Amino acid sequence: MPITPDTAENENKHVAIFGLGFVGLPLALSFAMRGCQVIGVDVNKTLVQELNQGITYHRESYHHTPIQKILRDQLKAKRFYATTDAAEAMAKCDNIIVTVGVPVENGQPSLDHVGAAGRAIAAGLKPGDLVLMRSTLIPGTTRNLVLPILETSGLKAGQDFYLAYSSERIAEGRAFEEFENMPTVVSGIDRTSRDKAMELLSIVTKADLVPASSLEVVETAKVMENISRDVNIAMVNEFARFTKAMGLDIFEVVRIANTHQRVKLLSPGPGVGGYCLPNALHYLAPKADELGVPLPLLRTARQINEQVPGFVVSLVVKHLPVPASRARIAVFGIAMKDFSSDERLSPALDVIGLMRRAGMQVAAYDPVVPTRYDFSVDSLEEAIQDAHGIVVLARQEGIDYCDFALFKSLMSKDGKPFIVDTRNIYIRSKVEKAGFILETL
Ligand SMILES: NC(=O)c1ccc[n+]([C@@H]2O[C@H](COP(=O)([O-])OP(=O)(O)OC[C@H]3O[C@@H](n4cnc5c(N)ncnc54)[C@H](O)[C@@H]3O)[C@@H](O)[C@H]2O)c1
Numbered sequence: 001m002p003i004t005p006d007t008a009e010n011e012n013k014h015v016a017i018f019g020l021g022f023v024g025l026p027l028a029l030s031f032a033m034r035g036c037q038v039i040g041v042d043v044n045k046t047l048v049q050e051l052n053q054g055i056t057y058h059r060e061s062y063h064h065t066p067i068q069k070i071l072r073d074q075l076k077a078k079r080f081y082a083t084t085d086a087a088e089a090m091a092k093c094d095n096i097i098v099t100v101g102v103p104v105e106n107g108q109p110s111l112d113h114v115g116a117a118g119r120a121i122a123a124g125l126k127p128g129d130l131v132l133m134r135s136t137l138i139p140g141t142t143r144n145l146v147l148p149i150l151e152t153s154g155l156k157a158g159q160d161f162y163l164a165y166s167s168e169r170i171a172e173g174r175a176f177e178e179f180e181n182m183p184t185v186v187s188g189i190d191r192t193s194r195d196k197a198m199e200l201l202s203i204v205t206k207a208d209l210v211p212a213s214s215l216e217v218v219e220t221a222k223v224m225e226n227i228s229r230d231v232n233i234a235m236v237n238e239f240a241r242f243t244k245a246m247g248l249d250i251f252e253v254v255r256i257a258n259t260h261q262r263v264k265l266l267s268p269g270p271g272v273g274g275y276c277l278p279n280a281l282h283y284l285a286p287k288a289d290e291l292g293v294p295l296p297l298l299r300t301a302r303q304i305n306e307q308v309p310g311f312v313v314s315l316v317v318k319h320l321p322v323p324a325s326r327a328r329i330a331v332f333g334i335a336m337k338d339f340s341s342d343e344r345l346s347p348a349l350d351v352i353g354l355m356r357r358a359g360m361q362v363a364a365y366d367p368v369v370p371t372r373y374d375f376s377v378d379s380l381e382e383a384i385q386d387a388h389g390i391v392v393l394a395r396q397e398g399i400d401y402c403d404f405a406l407f408k409s410l411m412s413k414d415g416k417p418f419i420v421d422t423r424n425i426y427i428r429s430k431v432e433k434a435g436f437i438l439e440t441l
Contacts, residue, residue: 090124164197271347273336321415333394
């Protein structure tokens with residue numbers, strides 16, 4: 001059920017959100033749902049136009065209300081609109097939140113978006129404004145990059161305007177719920193900035209707001225939180241290579257190991273994707289290099305995760321009944337994780353790329369990822385038509401993964417059809433009884 005906004009309390013809160021992506025849009029709507037006047041700023045004109053028409057491809061919901069309806073409701077209530085005009089948003093808002101990304105290219109993070117957003121904010125900064133950074137950053141960025149840019153306005157941080165950093169911890173698909181219920185860590189250039197940020201964040205979160213002593217503590221904790229997950233996944237991916245050699249099912253081993261009260265192994269998969277985890281090491285590394293800290297474990301973990309798509313392809317190659325150059329493979333799911341529309345840095349794209357480089361023809365079906373690739377197809381039937389094997393890389397709702405009769409009727413009759421399951425969705429006896437080879441991690 002959508003929230004009944006406490007308009008009396010929040011209607012005078014004017015919030016500008018820079019960056020309307022996977023974090024910024026649901027965050028903007030979370031403030032709007034609670035009665036704030038929210039302007040979303042993005043440099044992507046198409047995105048801004050679509051949002052103002054009530055269109056978004058995100059897979060989020062709040063208490064079963066889909067983000068599409070929340071967006072349309074808030075547009076209609078005039079509590080939210082999107083614009084490319086930063087100056088207009090700066091003129092109308094005194095709470096400014098930044099959620100632009102820090103893309104990584106060949107291991108090199110780029111702070112260009114953060115710098116550009118900072119300059120657009122500086123151009124319209126007013127005395128009394130709060131600037132709250134929520135992007136995941138290289139530790140030190142708020143103080144060393146953002147602050148000097150904002151002070152080109154002639155205003156002084158901590159004196160004329162407030163500057164704070166609060167890391168964003170949501171998982172895509174659970175954004176609204178996690179804004180509300182995930183403990184949120186907050187820091188400021190000074191105590192007043194931190195308090196101001198906590199007051200603003202308390203509008204959208206009922207969970208603990210945890211104060212930290214400096215901007216750098218929170219920036220560093222955020223990057224380390226993400227790296228810790230990357231390392232833990234690398235560990236279990238390595239365990240999976242061992243259990244496979246032993247002839248054991250890694251998912252059963254993990255389930256059994258996790259009955260230990262102090263052990264919490266994660267699940268292996270086709271690799272690690274999305275914007276957050278694969279990039280995290282590259283946010284820590286520049287600072288570590290500057291400080292002369294080598295990070296061997298963290299770098300090895302990243303390499304292990306980067307190698308998993310190659311391992312998945314080796315499982316496919318093992319069962320090809322024809323040379324790779326004549327093989328046709330159906331891929332189910334290109335999203336970076338189950339039930340997501342986000343395929344950024346998705347291991348599925350790596351798996352597909354490697355199969356194609358080996359000469360295989362790939363037809364991939366993912367009904368919710370909006371991006372069209374030259375290997376994308378529009379139906380499961382199209383994907384499996386004449387395929388020698390199926391690789392399941394990410395699950396999506398509404399797909400019958402066990403319609404073996406359909407699979408058999410459409411797949412190639414060259415050799416025995418096979419399924420490579422990287423998501424632990426199949427029961428071996430059923431798949432084998434249906435006449436398929438099942439290959440798992
Ligand atoms: N996606 C997640 O689940 C998640 C979770 C926690 C933290 N984060 C962090 O939050 C930040 C945003 O991630 P995201 O997934 O929402 O990224 P995203 O790419 O989906 O969204 C970023 C948006 O910022 C816009 N943008 C770029 N430059 C801009 C500028 N100068 N002014 C205004 N808008 C600009 C882009 O057009 C884009 O729409 C990143 O730092 C990410 O690491 C993401």
